[in-house]
Amino acid sequence: MQQLTIGTRGSVLALWQANHIKDCLQTQYPTLQVEIQIVKTKGDKILDVPLAKIGGKGLFTKELEELLLNGTIDLAVHSLKDVPVDFVEGLGLVAITKREDVRDSFLSFKYPSLESLPKGARVGTTSLRRTMQLNALRGDLDTQSLRGNVQTRLKRLKDGEFDAIILAQAGVNRLGLGEKVPYIVPLDFMIPAMGQAALGVECKMGSEAQLLLAFLNDSKATFETACERAFVRALNGGCQVPIGVNASLEEGVLKVRSILGLPDGTRILRECLEVQVKSVEDCERIGVQMAQSFIKQGAQEILQMAQNWEFQPE
Known part of the structure; x- marks a missing residue:
């Protein structure tokens, strides 16, 4: 493969992220030609409405995924916290990069x-x-x-x-x-969003690009975000709901903090645990177990109330 095209949103931060991946690729593969294509997503076009009111899932990824599927771009670079927990058939995360400060x-x-x-x-x-x-x-x-x-x-x-x-x-x-x-x-008191501070690199599964991009994956970030994304998936929550979850892996011990509640802060569920882990599957299982604990405490009812709350007339 002689050339790769990166799809990205056009904000200064999104372009920093795309150029960071471009630099990594060109360092790893000096003869590879890498181009960047800017794509405007629904989340970028509608700026006068709170995100939760225009639908939380795929606001910043849908248009990029369409270009991946039709072959216009070879990979898309996202802030991982904006990436829905479920993917369009044929696409997936091929790499999760080392995290910046998660706070x-x-x-x-x-x-x-x-x-x-x-x-x-x-x-x-x-x-x-x-x-x-x-x-x-x-x-x-x-x-x-x-x-x-x-x-x-x-x-x-x-x-x-x-x-x-x-x-x-x-x-x-x-x-x-x-x-x-x-x-x-x-x-320090605020629990981040799932995937915060990591970049998610998405491409067609089974493509030649997938093999080239594998070196970008950070195992620590992969363990941590696997737990976080499993937690949100089990709650059927999206990117724009009042859910926070952060997993931190140190010497085989995964420390997880989570929070869920109403936007006005009047009803909140919190949990914190530390567990020894050996695999990504262990991390995902912990995320699901924590979500199930929240569900037993009324998480689904709280999330429904939060959604209705946000859609009330202002």
């Missing part, structure tokens, strides 16, 4: 920390998961939907539309935002 982060031009925000401060986030955890800790804050790419969100923050915003620390690090925003504080 969410507080950003502000005026306030040094979440704790320093005054009552009623406006905090922007795209995520019901983040909204739930913010409201559980600081129910006095005014959490508001904030769509758009990172640059758009930062501009609205700088212009004073928000007192603070919440972004993934991985994106903050990858784009070097530490030099642009005076107050950036990782939020």
Whole structure:
């Protein structure tokens, strides 16, 4: 194979991710020609509506998957947290990259920390998961939907539309935002989304590209995200629901934290466990078991309430 075409969304962060994979490929295969093709997804086109209201599954992947199937592109690079847990027939994840910092982060031009925000401060986030955890800790804050790419969100923050915003620390690090925003504080209390801080590389299964891309896979990230994605799949949850789950593998021990609840933080389920694991299958089994525990505690009812909540007229 002499040439590969990478499909990606067109935001600065998505292009950083695609170019990172391009650089890895060209280092591994010096004679390989690698091109990048920008694709606009549904999630990129509809910016005036909260993500959960336009359907959480496949918002940032569907158009890319169509191009994979018809052969226009050879691989697609995604933020793994945006990738649905089920794939179109014939496609799949061929690699999950080493993770960046998995935490969410507080950003502000005026306030040094979440704790320093005054009552009623406006905090922007795209995520019901983040909204739930913010409201559980600081129910006095005014959490508001904030769509758009990172640059758009930062501009609205700088212009004073928000007192603070919440972004993934991985994106903050990858784009070097530490030099642009005076107050950036990782939020250790907040449980991330499944797959956060990893990149997912998708292609046609059985293709020549699949063999070329295998070297990108990070075994630690694969173990961790297998648990996280199994947890969400067992709950029948998507990318845009108030569910957080994070697995961390150290010396054969998988530590898992999970949370699920209503966006206003009034009803929340939490769990944390540590288990010895030896395989990806072990990790998936732990994710399913944790989800089953949540289901016994009323998780499905809570998720249905959260969905109906989000679709109420504003």
